[in-house]
Amino acid sequence: MKNNTxxxxxxxxxLPILFLTISILISIFVTIINxxxxxxxxxxxxVTTEYISNMIDNSLKTIDADARKVIQTNAELQxxxxxxxxxxxxxxxxxxxxxxxxxxxxxxxxxxxxxxxxMVLDQSTIRSMxxxxxxxxxxxxxxxxxxxxxxxxxxxxxxNRTNLKVITLGRKVPLDTGSLGYMIINVNLDAISKFTxxxxxxxxxxxxxxxxxxxxxxxxxxxxxxxxxxxxxxxSDYTGWTYQTGIKGSQLYSIxxxxxxxxxxxxxxxxxxxxxxMFYVTRRSYxxxxxxxxxxxxxxxxxxxxxxxxxxxxxxxxxxxxxRLITNNMAFQERQVEHLAIRRQQFLQNLLNGxxxxxxxxxxxxxxxxxxxxxxRFIVALLEIDHYVQFCMTYNQKDQSLFKFxxxxxxxxxxxxxxxxVIMEWVSKNRLVLxxxxxxxxxLEHHLLKLTEQIRSWIEAHLDFTVTLGVGTVAExxxxxxxxxxxxxxxxxxxxxxxxxxxxxxxxxxxxLSDEWFTYLQLIQAVVRQVRLTxxxxxxxxxKLFQEMRVQQLQRGDIERLLQYFIxxxxxxxxxxxxxxxxxxxxxxxxxxxxGLEHSETLEQxxxxxxxxxxxxxxxxxxxxxxxxxxxxxxxxxxxxAENFTxxxxxxxLLSDRFQVNSKYLSQLFKEEIGENFSDFLISLxxxxxxxxxxxxxxxxxxxxxxxxxxxxxxxxxxxxxxVGLSPGQYRESQQLTS
Numbered sequence: 001m002k003n004n005t006x007x008x009x010x011x012x013x014x015l016p017i018l019f020l021t022i023s024i025l026i027s028i029f030v031t032i033i034n035x036x037x038x039x040x041x042x043x044x045x046x047v048t049t050e051y052i053s054n055m056i057d058n059s060l061k062t063i064d065a066d067a068r069k070v071i072q073t074n075a076e077l078q079x080x081x082x083x084x085x086x087x088x089x090x091x092x093x094x095x096x097x098x099x100x101x102x103x104x105x106x107x108x109x110x111x112x113x114x115x116x117x118x119m120v121l122d123q124s125t126i127r128s129m130x131x132x133x134x135x136x137x138x139x140x141x142x143x144x145x146x147x148x149x150x151x152x153x154x155x156x157x158x159x160n161r162t163n164l165k166v167i168t169l170g171r172k173v174p175l176d177t178g179s180l181g182y183m184i185i186n187v188n189l190d191a192i193s194k195f196t197x198x199x200x201x202x203x204x205x206x207x208x209x210x211x212x213x214x215x216x217x218x219x220x221x222x223x224x225x226x227x228x229x230x231x232x233x234x235x236s237d238y239t240g241w242t243y244q245t246g247i248k249g250s251q252l253y254s255i256x257x258x259x260x261x262x263x264x265x266x267x268x269x270x271x272x273x274x275x276x277x278m279f280y281v282t283r284r285s286y287x288x289x290x291x292x293x294x295x296x297x298x299x300x301x302x303x304x305x306x307x308x309x310x311x312x313x314x315x316x317x318x319x320x321x322x323x324r325l326i327t328n329n330m331a332f333q334e335r336q337v338e339h340l341a342i343r344r345q346q347f348l349q350n351l352l353n354g355x356x357x358x359x360x361x362x363x364x365x366x367x368x369x370x371x372x373x374x375x376x377r378f379i380v381a382l383l384e385i386d387h388y389v390q391f392c393m394t395y396n397q398k399d400q401s402l403f404k405f406x407x408x409x410x411x412x413x414x415x416x417x418x419x420x421x422v423i424m425e426w427v428s429k430n431r432l433v434l435x436x437x438x439x440x441x442x443x444l445e446h447h448l449l450k451l452t453e454q455i456r457s458w459i460e461a462h463l464d465f466t467v468t469l470g471v472g473t474v475a476e477x478x479x480x481x482x483x484x485x486x487x488x489x490x491x492x493x494x495x496x497x498x499x500x501x502x503x504x505x506x507x508x509x510x511x512x513l514s515d516e517w518f519t520y521l522q523l524i525q526a527v528v529r530q531v532r533l534t535x536x537x538x539x540x541x542x543x544k545l546f547q548e549m550r551v552q553q554l555q556r557g558d559i560e561r562l563l564q565y566f567i568x569x570x571x572x573x574x575x576x577x578x579x580x581x582x583x584x585x586x587x588x589x590x591x592x593x594x595x596g597l598e599h600s601e602t603l604e605q606x607x608x609x610x611x612x613x614x615x616x617x618x619x620x621x622x623x624x625x626x627x628x629x630x631x632x633x634x635x636x637x638x639x640x641x642a643e644n645f646t647x648x649x650x651x652x653x654l655l656s657d658r659f660q661v662n663s664k665y666l667s668q669l670f671k672e673e674i675g676e677n678f679s680d681f682l683i684s685l686x687x688x689x690x691x692x693x694x695x696x697x698x699x700x701x702x703x704x705x706x707x708x709x710x711x712x713x714x715x716x717x718x719x720x721x722x723x724v725g726l727s728p729g730q731y732r733e734s735q736q737l738t739s
Contacts, residue, residue: 081180
């Protein structure tokens with residue numbers, strides 16, 4: 001014990017290793033910093049600049065392409081430019097502008113210039129160019145022999161917003177000659193600025209755009225001369241603009257690049273300090289070990305076995321004791337971790353279900369563990385694996401568990417990096433709950449959105465599947481956590497219309513008005529009826545139905561209820577028709593629609609599935625209809641009825657006399673070929689005609705009833721309400737409200 005061989009062995013063993021390790025680390029550090037740091041920064045900045053350029057160019061190209069498509073394919077637009085003073089054409093052209101505004105968030109305003117009478121139409125009104133606020137730009141555009149893609153930034157005239165800057169695209173109509181007029185699109189520079197801010201961190205990176213004359217787009221952004229070393233610039237082939245970015249505070253890179261002498265001094269100082277510290281710490285650390293050795297020597301007869309007494313290794317007994325202690329401690333820690341996981345999971349479930357107050361002792365213990373106080377604030381996010389059915393089919397149970405563990409670990413890692421306190425648990429097979437707890441007065445929603453975006457981006461980049469996250473609102477009290485959790489669930493459910501692989505924040509949902517649901521039901525009935533009648537106009541009504549769902553951003557449950565009604569209405573319409581069609585519906589088409597609704601993740605997938613199924617149904621109907629003997633005759637009769645349905649004398653007897661067919665047999669042919677009897681078919685034609693007159697004209701109900709073929713307006717109103725569900729006056733009011 002007095003020889004102290006251990007302290008000498010430890011000191012002389014560690015000294016070369018320590019010296020070599022410190023020297024290598026310092027050399028590697030200086031080399032990497034000096035040779036690669038600036039180069040990597042410039043390369044990363046170059047990639048960021050190219051990304052910003054590509055994203056903005058792609059957005060502007062999309063707007064340009066849509067404008068060209070409208071100019072080349074929209075017949076109503078050409079008719080509007082060729083035919084002045086037609087209100088319906090002006091309304092149709094205004095709808096084209098509104099659709100463009102809805103499709104592209106960048107667009108600030110859009111309008112048509114008609115060369116024939118020098119009139120300008122925007123989304124709200126049509127007026128003379130002399131009265132139009134932005135007339136100076138139109139005159140400049142008319143003077144240009146060849147219009148450019150996008151103009152340089154300019155101040156838009158005649159707006160209520162002071163100094164509103166836009167870039168403008170002017171396209172001739174037609175594109176080759178421009179003889180009819182122009183389509184002019186203004187994009188707000190603030191929108192481009194916000195779009196750019198979404199791709200960079202302004203606290204770290206500066207971004208600026210210059211036009212062909214090197215005039216900046218954003219006057220509040222400038223580059224300092226010290227940042228020149230790590231700036232990057234990209235010139236767009238499409239617009240001719242120059243995109244420039246630069247890292248702030250790049251003076252630090254210059255210091256790293258030219259500070260070789262400083263690093264040499266630092267290396268020498270670090271080596272000297274390490275050697276001195278090693279001797280001091282080693283001597284100081286040996287004192288408690290020496291005390292332990294004295295205690296072992298003192299109690300050697302009672303504690304140490306005969307085999308260890310003569311052992312030259314003075315730590316043999318300590319090694320045995322520590323090994324026994326570690327074994328017992330590991331078993332205890334495993335039990336503690338298991339108990340902690342179960343307790344944490346139960347605690348989180350109680351918070352989400354609003355049952356935290358049932359056991360006050362457990363609640364007090366857990367709340368103290370997480371540091372919850374009266375001023376603690378909470379917010380819930382819900383992560384859901386996209387295409388979970390495909391996920392389960394692709395990976396076995398073991399791989400699924402591994403991927404879920406990876407997702408949880410990534411979430412924990414990012415929350416620790418952001419210094420955020422987050423409790424997370426898998427509450428179902430495909431859903432992970434993240435409860436963000438904060439004891440400070442900060443923007444909780446912003447911090448959680450940042451965390452969830454980091455998680456989503458990492459999963460998209462490193463795994464073969466994606467996730468969608470819903471974020472609830474901030475809960476100022478523990479009792480409101482349940483509400484935030486429910487809101488996060490509702491937000492995730494909206495991915496069916498908004499799309500997958502994104503962050504969906506909570507949006508206050510207004511209750512659907514009865515007339516809005518009535519519109520959906522009318523569209524469904526129209527699609528079903530037109531499919532049964534093999535009317536090619538079913539596709540337009542089908543597109544409008546799904547477009548309304550997409551615009552209103554219906555939740556998954558609402559969409560499922562509407563499409564269940566669609567299936568019910570289709571089954572009802574096909575009941576009593578040809579046996580072959582009924583059999584095809586029961587054995588094939590109905591199950592195909594049900595499975596498409598169940599297994600589709602997004603509204604686009606549901607729409608595609610339903611469209612394919614209905615096209616198959618149309619093929620069956622057309623094939624069966626063509627094989628009927630009297631198809632040609634019924635086609636002629638049907639055309640005659642469609643042309644003369646407003647005749648009040650039109651009846652089954654009149655058709656029988658005209659086409660020399662027995663009236664009873666003719667009634668049977670109507671049922672077989674069209675799927676309904678003659679009177680129902682005639683009423684449906686008259687009701688569609690009446691609805692169109694009620695919507696598009698201001699004629700009285702009496703006049704419309706006469707035009708529709710009814711001599712008695714009371715009978716017309718009674719039949720209209722029975723078929724439509726509303727009286728003619730109520731239907732006209734509902735259509736005016738929806739428009």
